[in-house]
Amino acid sequence: MATDTRFDGPGPDAQYRQALEEGRFVLQHCEDCAATRFPPALVCRVCGSPRLAWRAGPAEAEVYAATTVRDRAGDYNVVIVELPGGARMMSRVDGADGSTRPEVTIGLRVRPHIAGQGAEPHVVFIADEGAAA
Template identity: 55%
Template sequence: MSTDPRFDGPGPDETWRSALAEGHFLLQQCRRCDACRFPPALVCRGCGSPDLAWKEASGQGSVYSSTTVRDRDGNYNVSLVDLAEGARMMSRVESANPDSVHIGMKVDARIVREPEPMVVFVPAEGDAS
């Protein structure tokens, strides 16, 4: 009986979290259709191939959509960010007034630890949008 090697060792979520803990922002890229994806999974969402490889993300992206969450402890932003590699992820844009975050805004990824490592974005230097 053969086993599927995708189930050997840590799963894609654990691999992603471990890379973040080491300061690496990784994305999965399909070796069949070349699509990059987030969140991590066992198969490509585009073509269904199980042949996925990990690659370092550039960290560059643009805001696809954004909202400001108003809270007693202060306002914060929640955004969908289109990454340069083609994947889209939900996070927040920091170092900017939440109301100033807008669609098309160029952003750069940062890894923060609070308390677990996570990816957040900051306005890209020189963003004129």
């Protein structure tokens, strides 16, 4: 009886976190329909194929939706970023100067950055100054 190798070793979430800890931003790509997958999963969300491969994440993406959260500790943005290939992820946008409160608009071009090294790494995006879609 054949076993499903997708269940051997760490799952897709653990593989994604491991890549971030190594300083790599990776996404799953379906080898059957070419869709980009986020968050990590065992099957493609478009066609249901289990043939997902890890590839380097894009160098550039675009803000799909944005809002500002008002907090006593300070305001911050929350965005949904559309990645090439159709995947979207929730994150925040930091300014090129490192500020956490840049002007964020829909269509803003951004690039990924891994933040939180040493703690819990996660992907944030850096605003490409003056670059709107």
